[in-house]
Amino acid sequence: MTVSPTTRRSTRQRDVISRVLDHAEGPLSVGDLLTRTQAELPGVGLATVYRTVKLLCDQGTVHPVTLDGETLYEASGRGHHHHFSCTACGRVFTLHACPVSIPAGSVYPGGFVVEAHEVTLYGRCPACAAP
Template sequence: MIATRTTRQRDVIAHVLEGAEGPLAVNDVHGRALSDLPGLGIATVYRTLKLLTEQGRIHPVTLDGETLYEASGKGHHHHFSCTRCGRVFTLHTCPVALPRGTVYPGGFIVEAHEVTLYGQCPQCAAAPA
């Protein structure tokens, strides 16, 4: 692997993802990074996300056809997508008891699983409609 130098943009974008409550869309990463890096271009965000993915520091998550990004190393987890505000949260408990190697009816052998729950986050559930 070729070593790449660290840049302020890379550090800020990685920090944004490490501090997020769940995976973020490119525009969300860009918006949050702008507070530390005024003038940061969206193209730089795309390039940096690609590089951080290649380095294994972050990974893409596809929800409803949209690619979001989150920091790597969070272990086995799932997501909750708020249908009201659109935010996506990381859930650290697994609602599915399907360990790797489970043979599902019909002969399907489970290697991994992803679960996204949909509903209202605590803030939206508490707010008037």
């Protein structure tokens, strides 16, 4: 008997990985997710993190974010937002205010019709910018 992803039982590993993503200040790489999960569950392995992230993506509770060619993951349902990538420490933060006002349906020269937009700002986060 095959169990669908939406009816799979909850596990401690899945619960911790979900909680780590829910409380992250921005999207996380699989490596960051593994490190943070292992702080609570030292025995969790990389394969478990990959399987869990895939399951959570399939369920729609997590979605991938691609920044600079790397796939990161964040909890879904956070509404319209963008990201800030710190060039000093490498952390990525969620920005809840949109720095660009481009309404869906806008038409740019050449006939490009905007459906959505993504913005990533780069610089130093408050901790790295502090004197």
